[in-house]
Amino acid sequence: MAKGRIAQLAIMAIFALVFTALPSRPASAEQNTCTTRANRWAGWQNLYDPGNKAPRSGVRANISVYRGAVCNTDQSQNNFSTAWVLLRAPLGFPSPVGYVQGGYFRWYNSAIYTFAEYRVGGQSTFNRFLFTGPAIGSQPDYLVYVASDSHIYVYAGGSRLLRTPGDYIDTLESGFDIGPDFPLQWLSETTYAQSDIPGTPTQETRYSHMRQGKFNVGWLTGEPDTSINSNPSRWTFTGISDSGTYGRNYLSWTYANV
Amino acid sequence: MRLRPVLIGVTLALAILIMAIAQASGARQQTSIGKASLQVVTKMPSSPQQDTVRLAQAIASPSLSIPKRVSLASGGVTLDPVDASVSPKVSREQVTTQFKRSALLGPQTATAAPDVRLVRLTRPHSSWKDRLVWAVIMLAVPDQLGSIGPAPDPRDDTTGPSAGSSLATTNTIAFYDSHSGEFLMALQQSS
Numbered sequence: 001m002a003k004g005r006i007a008q009l010a011i012m013a014i015f016a017l018v019f020t021a022l023p024s025r026p027a028s029a030e031q032n033t034c035t036t037r038a039n040r041w042a043g044w045q046n047l048y049d050p051g052n053k054a055p056r057s058g059v060r061a062n063i064s065v066y067r068g069a070v071c072n073t074d075q076s077q078n079n080f081s082t083a084w085v086l087l088r089a090p091l092g093f094p095s096p097v098g099y100v101q102g103g104y105f106r107w108y109n110s111a112i113y114t115f116a117e118y119r120v121g122g123q124s125t126f127n128r129f130l131f132t133g134p135a136i137g138s139q140p141d142y143l144v145y146v147a148s149d150s151h152i153y154v155y156a157g158g159s160r161l162l163r164t165p166g167d168y169i170d171t172l173e174s175g176f177d178i179g180p181d182f183p184l185q186w187l188s189e190t191t192y193a194q195s196d197i198p199g200t201p202t203q204e205t206r207y208s209h210m211r212q213g214k215f216n217v218g219w220l221t222g223e224p225d226t227s228i229n230s231n232p233s234r235w236t237f238t239g240i241s242d243s244g245t246y247g248r249n250y251l252s253w254t255y256a257n258v
Numbered sequence: 259m260r261l262r263p264v265l266i267g268v269t270l271a272l273a274i275l276i277m278a279i280a281q282a283s284g285a286r287q288q289t290s291i292g293k294a295s296l297q298v299v300t301k302m303p304s305s306p307q308q309d310t311v312r313l314a315q316a317i318a319s320p321s322l323s324i325p326k327r328v329s330l331a332s333g334g335v336t337l338d339p340v341d342a343s344v345s346p347k348v349s350r351e352q353v354t355t356q357f358k359r360s361a362l363l364g365p366q367t368a369t370a371a372p373d374v375r376l377v378r379l380t381r382p383h384s385s386w387k388d389r390l391v392w393a394v395i396m397l398a399v400p401d402q403l404g405s406i407g408p409a410p411d412p413r414d415d416t417t418g419p420s421a422g423s424s425l426a427t428t429n430t431i432a433f434y435d436s437h438s439g440e441f442l443m444a445l446q447q448s449s
Contacts, residue, residue, distance in 0.1 A: 039423060041409040077361065078404045078425065088408040099408045110361045117406050125426065126405045127332040128446040130362075160383045165331045187409055228409050 030108060031257070032194035034071035034079060040231045042197055042252055043187035044224035044240060046212060047091060055181035057168070058145030058213015059085045061222070063103060063186075064199075064206045065134045068254070070108055071194040079191055080107040082115070083198050083205055083252075086185040087144045087152065089121050089172045097121055098172040101185075102142045102154035102161055104134055104198075112136070116154040116161035121174035129162055139206070145213040146180045180215045186224065188235070188252050197235050199253030208246035222248050233258050309333070310397070310429050310449050317373045317395055324375050324393075330431075333445040335386075337393065338378040346390060346436035350374045353392040353434045362432055362444055363396060372396050379433055379442070390436045395429075402428035403448055 049056055068081025084103025098121030105115040112133035119126035134140050140157035147153050150167035153160060164170075169177045186207045188197035199205030210222035224240055237252035309330045316324040316337065323340040330337070354374055357363075363370055372394045379391045404423040426448030433442040 037404075039404075039407075045409065047412065075361075077363075077402065080406070082406060084406070086408050091411050091413060095414075097408065097411070101406065101408075105406065107361065115406075119405060119407065124424075125448045126407070127448075128403070128406070129333065130444040130446070132441060132443075163334055165334075185408055189406065189409075191404070226412065228412075230409075 030070050030072040032071045034073045034192045034194055037074070037078065037191050038193070039189060039191055040193060041187045041189045042229045042231065042235045042237055043185070043207065043227065044210075044237075044250055045187070045226045045228065046184040046222065046224050047226045048183075049181070049223070049225075054214035054217045055179055056184055056212050057087075057180040057182065057215040058143065058211075058219065059087050059184035059186065059222075060141065060143035060145070060209070060211040060213065060219060061085050061186050061207045062139040062141050062209050064139045064204075064208075065104055065112065065136055066198040066200070066203060066205055067106065067112060067136060068188075068190065068196040068198040070106075070190065070196070071192045072108070074192070075108045077107045077110075079195070080105060081188075081190045081195050081197060082106070083188045083207075084115075084185075085142045085144055086187070087146075087172065087182045088185065089174075090178065090181065091183060093121060093174065096124055098174065100144050100152045100154060100162070100164060100171065102144050102156055104140075104156075105130070106133075114140070114156045114161065116156075118152070118154075118162065118164055118171065120166065120171050131156075131159075131161060139208065141209070143211075143213075146215065150180075184212055184222070184224075186210055186222070186250075187228070190231075193231050193234065196254035197231075197252060199251070201253055201255050204251035204253040206246065206249055206251050208249035210240075210248045210250075308449070309445070309447050313395055313397060313429055313431060317375060317397075322376055324377055330445065332447060333431075333443075334382060335445075336380045338380070338388070340376045340378055340390065344376065344390065346376060346392070348392065348434070348436050348439040350376075350392070352439060353394060353436075356434065356439060356441075357394040357432055360432070360441065362430055363399060363402070370396065370399060376436060381443075386442070389442075391442060392434045392436050394432045394434065396431075397429045398427055398449070399430070400427050401425040402430075403446060405448075 082105040084101045086101035088099040089097040100118040102116045106112045114131040117128045146168045152164040154162040211219045212222045316328045328337045375393045377393045378388045430446045432444040
C-alpha cells in the first residue's frame, strides 16, 4: 500500500513539474512589451482571381470569435487584435487605396467589438464603426459586397453595419469606372509583433464558409490564391480545406509567446 | 440691330455651359492603372459634407441637445433635437464616466473633454427609430487612430510588416441608451 502511495505521489509530482516547465501559452491578459508599431497580417487572400469567371464584388466568411491579447505598453486604440473580411481596390491602384471591411476588433484593455471600416481611395481619412461585440466562441457571418444599387454594404451576424455613402466607383476606384472586380482578403491582424491574433493552439480561429461574391451572379465558393504571414515566429495558419460542415475554411492561431 | 450682340453673348454662354456639363458628367479619357492601359470613364466623385463639419455645427453652443437635425453621411444615422423637458434615466455624468472607461479614446489627455448631448437617434435598417440616446462627442483628438485596412499589395511589398499606418486626428461620436446606459455604437472619423 505504501509503495502504491509513493508511486501515486511521484506521478503527481512529475505532472506538476511538466506543467510548470511548459512554455507559457498565450495568456488572456495583455502581455509583453510593445516594440515598433507596424501592422502585421496572417491568413488567405484572393488577389488574382484565377478562375476569372464573373467579376469579384463580395467577400464573406463565418469567423469564430476569440480574444487576442495585445502587448501592454501602448494603451491606445491603435494597439489592436482583429479578424475580418475585406474588399480592396484593384492591385496597382496608388496608395492610399480604398477598402471596405467588417469583422471583430479589440484593443488594449477593451471588450471585443463588431466593427466596419472603410476608406475612399485616394483619401487619407477613414471611417470606423463600432458596435456591441460578438460573444466569444460564436461564429458570426461577416460579409462585404457591392449591392445592386452599386453601394458597398457590410453585414455581421445578419445585421447591417454599413452602407458606403458613395458607390463602388467612388469608394474603391477613385472615380475611374473599370467595373466591379476587387481583390478579397480573409485575415487576422495586429499592430505589434508581440500581440496575439485571435485563437490559440487548442482553440483556433476558424474562417469557414469562405465565399466570393460575383457581380450579378451571387455567392460562390471562395478561391483564395495567396497567403500572407508577416509574423511567422508567433502566428500560424493552415491551408484551405473543404468540408461539409465548414465549407471552404482554414484555421489560424497564435502558437508561441515570443 | 441692337439685339445681335445680345444674341451672340447668349449663344456663347450656352455653348460654354453645355461644354461644362459634358465635362462634368463623364468625359472619356485614356489612363494607365498598373501595367494595363485601360479605356475608362471618369466619374465625378460624390463629396458629401464631412461628418466632422456636421458634428462641429451640432455642438457649436452649450446645450442639453442639438439645435437642429443632423444627418451623418458616413454613419447613415440621423440625430434630432430633444426638448429640454425630457429627463433621461441615465445622467450626463454617468454616461461621460462610462465613455471614458470604455477606452474609446485611449489614454486620457488634459484636453480630452467630451461634449455630451441628448438626441433622438434614427438608424435605417435597425430598430433604432427616434431612440432617446446620449451622444458623446469628441472632436479633433490628435494622433488617436491608425487605420485597420488591407494587407499590402504584394507587388509593392512582400509579406513583411508594413510601417504602422499613420496616426490621424480623429472625431468620435458614441451613442448610449439614455434609459439603460447600454453602449449602442460609435462612429470614428479621421480628419
